[in-house]
Amino acid sequence: MSKINKLWKLVTNRKYRIRILGNLGFYNHLSDEEYLKKWFELKFGKELDLKNPKSFNEKIQWLKLYDRKPIYTTMVDKHDAKIYVAERIGEEHIIPTLGVWKNFDDIDFDMLPDQFVLKCTHDSGGLVIVRDKSKLDKSKAKRKIEKSLKTKYFYQGREWPYKDVKPRILAEQYMEDDSGNGLRDYKFYCFNGEPKFLYISEGLEDHSTARISFVTCDWQFAPYERSDFRPFDKLPPKPKRFDEMLDIASRLSNGVDFLRVDLYEINGKVYFSELTFSPCGGFMPFKDMRHDIEIGDMLHFSEKEKQ
16 A cells, blocks of 8 residues: 555545645646635635635635746745845835745854844744754754754745745844734735735644734724734734834735735834735635635735736
């Protein structure tokens, strides 16, 4: 019996079966469209309509397949995106880079400060936060980073911008805001260059204590909720530089049908986090899927793309 058949018998949950086989590269031979159709039906129990997409998740899948500009690769590369963004909004909004390496063993930890962050340039999972270098378990960090470096992130969700990003290790300056829980993210959902709403996330290192809430640009709780994270019990204070955040999000998303612009406010300054074309890979688990349609109504494709 093959290893795949053994795994198939051991794992009874169909979603986990698909995920395991996917991580083994079993579906790499499928075209992007075939893969996304299979995964979409598995996640949502309905067919992916690419001819007349209506929901936000459907439209994100459409964009993944048909909106493929070379600059998008630069925009999602965690190293190159800093240069791209700095040219548009200024170097003062960029978290300082401490080093870039191809291999973990090339990292000179002696030259790094007592606090820093390691991340991989090509994915969203290779992250090591170091608050005290003397307590860093280098073996554990190496295993995590090297696993990430070997992972072809593109194949997990067929997010085209990541396909040709060079896997590298990036060290950044450690940053902390006044939330008392690491960094609070402000993720702006921008449609054709206009921020319509955002969500706030906090404490994502630990899923059991993490919080995510959608918020309007008027700083009220939005009606949308994710089913995989608990919302904030109380709306956090509005960032002091919120208007500046809105302006930056608009400038960075100008000319793009949809882009999520992620920012921080630290010690009274706005800092860039990352750019995301496909939140949750276009498989956003809304608590009420009617909101998937409501948000989808905000996303309009450019006339050139429709042709």
